[in-house]
Amino acid sequence: MTESRLLAHHAVLSGSGSAATVLVHGFGCDRHIWRAVVPRIETLSRVLAYDLAGCGDSVSTWDPARHGSLQGHADDLLALLDEAGQDRVTGVGHSVGSVILLLAALAAPQRFERLVLLAPSPRFLNDPPDYVGGFEQRDLDELFQLMESNHFGWAQFLAPMAMGQSNPVSLTRDFERALCSLEPRIARQFARLAFSVDVRALLPRLTVPALIVQCADDSLAPVAVGRWMHARMPGSSLVELPISGHCPHVSHPEEVVRLLRGVLHA
Template structure:
């Protein structure tokens, strides 16, 4: 059976321009997360938005628990979308785990990519003593996954305000909680497990596409040590510290994030 990739991943193409920006959402989210960023770029770039299978308005019946038991399965989604649209030399913008998904895709097919922009991305979420700090002990991740299993709604309401920060703007955490809750609990839990147990450190040296690492302050998912590690091990990378707090600057501080992206793409 032939699968329509553009339907499978609910692909949208907007804007106009010679170069394409592909926006890739993180765990528990969908392409709606980019709605405050897209207007800053659609006049000068072609914009591609999509949902990973199992997220947003993708074709959930095509979710394959074997394929998506590894970040490489998601990287294949990225490559499928790029091939279907006949893209090349794109700017790939990956939030959170999508920074690593995009990097894995770029190692396999670098011709599709000209630049990478990673927002709050981490090559390894789990601490690895004595010389790597990812922000989580194994017991932290185990507890998070157990909470997802036992009480998915409770997990969403617990996690959303912690990772969003910006407690003075409660509507941000509320939106994130609604997004989490709209996911299929079984798929979300598997994506969480794949994300938080992933280890992409050995792949960093294989990546060749120039990249910008956007590091938020006070990010409970990707602390500053993670951004420093990425920058130190990813050749052709730039690290930019943002004043934005939390893990979702595309929602909380879209103007600052868009300006950081524009500066990088303009060579500033």
């Protein structure tokens, strides 16, 4: 008997209403990263939150072949929607979770009502002269080398960049602990997938309406990234929040909830 994907990914279904929402977390996170958001939208929508394979409580679900590409994670998402009986959903993705969501929406656009992309990036690497992703190749090479040699050192390096210097130190420490708790081998592979991704050529093919949410001061995905995506995604809209960091649903959940409630009401 095939194992339930909902169980394998420790999916949590909550909320009520005619709308349905799926939440896709980013690198270094799990389903609990949405804890400040879910209670505030579940009066408007049924909500599905889950752990990506290799993350949170779903380490044993990770398969090096299937999850050797982000498409494998997108296939997981579509399988979860099938099992949960969610036919048309609002997909909310954070960072690389946004890319996973995009891949799923490209493969099965009929499954998605709309997308909300929080701090997305189709490519983290700069590609001069027309694209500013935020990183040079040497920056990523140093990060990957640090992950190989010092599992805790890279967490201390990445956490402040993700949370933003102007946000509470407690958020940075929480995220650092989450990074340190990752299974090292899986973390290294997932980091390479996330930071080496390039899905720019796919953006014009998206037919599902998308809201791009960009933070004004984001060290991982500069504001230029959101504007670049908006210019190339038909039917997209862009909101630039006047906040710092790469995780608005953690540092400023009230802003994200306000946007989500507006989307779900619409």
